[in-house]
Amino acid sequence: MSGRVRIIGMGPGPACWLTPEAAQALTEATDVVGYAPYVARHKVLAHQRLHPSDNRVEAERARLALRLAASGHDVALVSGGDPGVFAMAAALLEAFEALPLHERAVEISILPGVTAVLAAAARLGAPLGGDFCVMSLSDNLKPWKVIKDRLEATINGDFVLALYNPASKARPHQIFDAFAILRAGRAPQTPVAFARAIGRDDESILRCCLADADPGHADMSTLVLIGSSQSRWVARPHGEPLLLTPRAVQVRS
Amino acid sequence: MSGRVRIIGMGPGPACWLTPEAAQALTEATDVVGYAPYVARHKVLAHQRLHPSDNRVEAERARLALRLAASGHDVALVSGGDPGVFAMAAALLEAFEALPLHERAVEISILPGVTAVLAAAARLGAPLGGDFCVMSLSDNLKPWKVIKDRLEATINGDFVLALYNPASKARPHQIFDAFAILRAGRAPQTPVAFARAIGRDDESILRCCLADADPGHADMSTLVLIGSSQSRWVARPHGEPLLLTPRAVQVRS
Numbered sequence: 001m002s003g004r005v006r007i008i009g010m011g012p013g014p015a016c017w018l019t020p021e022a023a024q025a026l027t028e029a030t031d032v033v034g035y036a037p038y039v040a041r042h043k044v045l046a047h048q049r050l051h052p053s054d055n056r057v058e059a060e061r062a063r064l065a066l067r068l069a070a071s072g073h074d075v076a077l078v079s080g081g082d083p084g085v086f087a088m089a090a091a092l093l094e095a096f097e098a099l100p101l102h103e104r105a106v107e108i109s110i111l112p113g114v115t116a117v118l119a120a121a122a123r124l125g126a127p128l129g130g131d132f133c134v135m136s137l138s139d140n141l142k143p144w145k146v147i148k149d150r151l152e153a154t155i156n157g158d159f160v161l162a163l164y165n166p167a168s169k170a171r172p173h174q175i176f177d178a179f180a181i182l183r184a185g186r187a188p189q190t191p192v193a194f195a196r197a198i199g200r201d202d203e204s205i206l207r208c209c210l211a212d213a214d215p216g217h218a219d220m221s222t223l224v225l226i227g228s229s230q231s232r233w234v235a236r237p238h239g240e241p242l243l244l245t246p247r248a249v250q251v252r253s
Numbered sequence: 254m255s256g257r258v259r260i261i262g263m264g265p266g267p268a269c270w271l272t273p274e275a276a277q278a279l280t281e282a283t284d285v286v287g288y289a290p291y292v293a294r295h296k297v298l299a300h301q302r303l304h305p306s307d308n309r310v311e312a313e314r315a316r317l318a319l320r321l322a323a324s325g326h327d328v329a330l331v332s333g334g335d336p337g338v339f340a341m342a343a344a345l346l347e348a349f350e351a352l353p354l355h356e357r358a359v360e361i362s363i364l365p366g367v368t369a370v371l372a373a374a375a376r377l378g379a380p381l382g383g384d385f386c387v388m389s390l391s392d393n394l395k396p397w398k399v400i401k402d403r404l405e406a407t408i409n410g411d412f413v414l415a416l417y418n419p420a421s422k423a424r425p426h427q428i429f430d431a432f433a434i435l436r437a438g439r440a441p442q443t444p445v446a447f448a449r450a451i452g453r454d455d456e457s458i459l460r461c462c463l464a465d466a467d468p469g470h471a472d473m474s475t476l477v478l479i480g481s482s483q484s485r486w487v488a489r490p491h492g493e494p495l496l497l498t499p500r501a502v503q504v505r506s
Binding site (some may be wrong): 017091134146157 | 264269337342358403
């Protein structure tokens with residue numbers, strides 16, 4: 001008997017953002033595999049085994065999920081946010097691709113979720129009303145030159161830009177280098193937001209502009225959002241301003 | 254008394270992709286405002302008034318939502334997918350911004366949802382394992398020159414590309430023009446997928462490569478996904494191949 005792997009997007013954190021599909025898969029699974037903090041969000045049921053693991057062992061975790069499924073288990077491979085966005089879906093398929101063709105029989109499905117940029121955008125207003133790019137700033141798996149070229153492409157295309165994995169203890173400097181590139185190409189008053197731990201108890205947002213932004217505010221729990229030339233703050237008499245990228249593009253002549 | 258507007262992401266269609274937060278807001282609302290097919294997804298409750306409207310009257314719909322809220326109603330402004338991605342959040346904030354500052358007192362919140370590119374990616378495999386761009390191909394509100402420049406930027410940055418609103422009865426040609434630009438800059442074997450009505454009963458996916466893709470397959474319900482230089486199909490002995498953009502970028506020397 002062959003089992004299956006379902007790669008589950010748990011959303012940014014709170015249960016109110018977990019889809020019913022994901023919730024049901026989590027109750028059905030015989031095995032819950034994933035990065036320990038995501039596994040810890042799940043209340044284990046009597047028939048289930050948990051397989052928490054450390055960060056940065058995605059390949060090993062993916063192989064474990066495939067092995068369990070191949071021996072008949074119903075595996076929930078959990079991921080924060082959406083599993084497709086710089087998360088476990090790619091890691092699982094990389095491990096799957098490494099198998100000989102005849103061993104690629106396990107059923108694989110991906111259950112989408114609310115990814116960090118959508119949650120951050122929702123809190124900010126409507127920054128994604130215009131075309132946007134989503135990048136991971138980690139250079140663990142791609143050369144910095146690729147990241148630099150892509151940042152420049154987002155400037156040339158005047159895209160709204162969302163940065164995942166902007167900084168970590170091991171990589172504190174990339175976000176400073178990224179801001180240096182962005183400042184060379186975008187207007188000083190371009191809106192910037194550091195959206196941290198959105199949906200969690202310690203959620204916070206820092207609103208600023210490109211000229212004033214301190215990249216040191218970013219950590220692994222932060223989504224950094226940089227507006228396009230069209231993005232602007234909408235003031236309110238009470239409360240923080242809302243960030244808007246209008247649907248219409250006004251081209252300066 | 255001042256009411257509120259909650260802009261609700263209903264996801265791509267099925268109830269299994271509607272977040273609990275969105276479901277609860279829909280039951281609490283006194284008024285449900287939105288494009289008729291989205292309003293029709295909601296089972297009206299005894300205390301509720303529905304305000305369905307036609308497509309392409311977003312500004313009018315946004316003003317109605319703000320007027321109802323200003324007179325004390327609890328308004329659910331419904332949107333397909335995620336309300337932030339080329340949807341009602343920007344339209345609502347544009348109408349809000351047009352009010353004098355002292356009239357911007359209504360409480361506004363945005364409830365995120367699963368947007369089309371995440372649903373399509375989940376069905377395909379892991380195409381968003383690398384950096385990606387999300388664009389609306391509609392030139393109703395932005396000049397074609399802007400779209401052309403952005404498509405070229407996505408080529409220069411070697412991004413995975415997701416195209417929303419690729420074609421409609423009134424705009425059948427843009428997707429052909431877009432493919433001509435992409436073909437000039439990307440390899441013929443670049444993976445392409447036309448993901449139509451994902452999550453609905455008539456869901457379908459067409460898998461091909463850039464050289465063979467027929468842009469005529471796209472309509473208003475289609476999400477078109479174009480891979481980067483890194484994207485590839487992963488074959489299986491049974492079932493359709495899976496689309497993978499690995500997390501690691503291999504740079505050709």
